[in-house]
Every structure is written in structure tokens, then in C-alpha cells.
Amino acid sequence: xxxxxxxxxxxxxxxxxxxxxxxxxxxxxxxxxxxxxxxxxxxxxxxxxxxxxxxxxxxxxxxxxxxxxxxxxxxxxxxxxxxxxxxxxxxxxxxxxxxxxxxxxxxxxxx
Amino acid sequence: xxxxxxxxxxxxxxxxxxxxxxxxxxxxxxxxxxxxxxxxxxxxxxxxxxxxxxxxxxxxxxxxxxxxxxxxxxxxxxxxxxxxxxxxxxxxxxxxxxxxxxxxxxxxxxxx
Numbered sequence: 001x002x003x004x005x006x007x008x009x010x011x012x013x014x015x016x017x018x019x020x021x022x023x024x025x026x027x028x029x030x031x032x033x034x035x036x037x038x039x040x041x042x043x044x045x046x047x048x049x050x051x052x053x054x055x056x057x058x059x060x061x062x063x064x065x066x067x068x069x070x071x072x073x074x075x076x077x078x079x080x081x082x083x084x085x086x087x088x089x090x091x092x093x094x095x096x097x098x099x100x101x102x103x104x105x106x107x108x109x110x111x
Numbered sequence: 112x113x114x115x116x117x118x119x120x121x122x123x124x125x126x127x128x129x130x131x132x133x134x135x136x137x138x139x140x141x142x143x144x145x146x147x148x149x150x151x152x153x154x155x156x157x158x159x160x161x162x163x164x165x166x167x168x169x170x171x172x173x174x175x176x177x178x179x180x181x182x183x184x185x186x187x188x189x190x191x192x193x194x195x196x197x198x199x200x201x202x203x204x205x206x207x208x209x210x211x212x213x214x215x216x217x218x219x220x221x222x223x
């Protein structure tokens with residue numbers, strides 16, 4: 001059974017659109033949730049969320065965690081072609097540091 | 112900006128051969144990890160390393176795998192006798208006490 005589930009699997013938008021990516025996780029053994037952007041190779045760190053309801057923001061990207069409903073969203077406003085990538089979320093447990101990744105959302109931004 | 116580096120970027124080996132993948136974590140980081148990603152699949156945790164010993168390992172990390180920090184900067188993953196199913200992208204990651212894990216560019220291992 002998947003512990004971290006991302007939706008949608010893929011998304012195609014046009015430049016300037018706003019997108020919302022979803023990540024749901026299991027309640028047991030949760031400490032924090034991390035978002036990464038994966039282009040050709042390495043996952044690049046975006047955000048780590050630990051507290052519910054507190055938005056983290058970096059430029060056009062923002063993310064928030066809902067610990068009651070067990071999900072997080074990643075918003076990207078005014079999308080650009082450079083935002084095209086696979087976006088990964090990962091759960092960090094209460095005990096230990098191993099990350100459990102979701103399957104990712106593949107975002108394609110067309111000019 | 113400090114980065115995790117990995118060498119080689121691509122390694123081709125024959126089944127049954129030993130391979131060593133190398134990583135240089137970010138210099139002030141204390142926790143080190145190996146993950147792998149088989150083509151088209153999720154990123155999977157292999158092992159974590161702290162204070163010169165393994166702190167966690169997954170079921171994937173069996174007796175064929177080992178890790179070492181041979182000096183103050185390198186962190187290595189050894190696969191003793193490679194199998195076809197070991198073909199994957201192997202990522203090294205590290206973090207300090209904020210626990211934000213930063214990943215290296217990966218080594219693509221191809222076992223033929």
C-alpha cells in the first residue's frame with residue numbers, strides 16, 4: 001500500500017497558468033513533508049513542511065501542509081517553461097530520517 | 112552554493128562485478144544517505160549513515176551493499192556482485208540538523 005500518493009500523475013498547462021499539485025500521506029509516524037523538483041537528474045529541494053497551516057513561499061512557488069486531512073499542496077503561479085519537471089513529495093518519519101517518496105507529478109508547461 | 116557531488120556520472124559494469132559509487136556530501140553536513148531510482152519508478156531509500164555508522168537501512172540494502180566514509184569528505188556505496196536489477200540511478204544525499212536533505216546529481220549504473 002502506497003504511503004505517499006501524488007496527484008495528478010501528469011499535467012500540461014500553458015505559460016502563465018497557475019497549477020496546484022497534491023500530495024497525501026499516512027498519519028502514522030509522520031514528522032515532516034518535503035517537496036522536490038526533479039528535472040533531468042537530481043531532486044532539487046524546494047520546501048520542508050512540519051507545521052499545519054503555515055505557508056512556505058519561494059518566489060512563484062508556495063506550499064502548505066494540512067495535518068488534519070493528511071495532505072500538502074504545492075502551488076506554482078505564473079508558470080514558465082522552466083517549471084517543467086517532475087515534482088516529488090516525500091514523507092519524513094517521526095523516528096529516523098529516511099524519506100518515503102511519492103510517484104511524482106510530471107508538469108509540462110507549454111509556451 | 113555548496114552541493115553534493117557524485118562520481119562517476121555513468122558506470123557500466125558486467126553482472127557479478129563489484130562497483131563503488133562515490134559521493135562528496137556538503138561539507139558541514141552530518142547525515143548521509145543513498146537512494147536509488149529504477150527507471151520510471153519511485154525514488155527509494157537504501158541507507159542512512161551518521162557518526163560513522165549505519166543508522167537505518169531498507170530491505171533493498173542487503174549483504175551485497177555496503178557503505179563507507181573512508182575519509183573526512185567521501186561517502187561510498189559498494190555493490191559487491193552486481194545483478195541486472197541493480198541497474199538504476201543512485202543518488203547520494205546529505206543534511207545537517209535542519210534535516211533538509213540535499214541530493215547529488217546521481218550516478219547512472221547500468222549492469223549488462
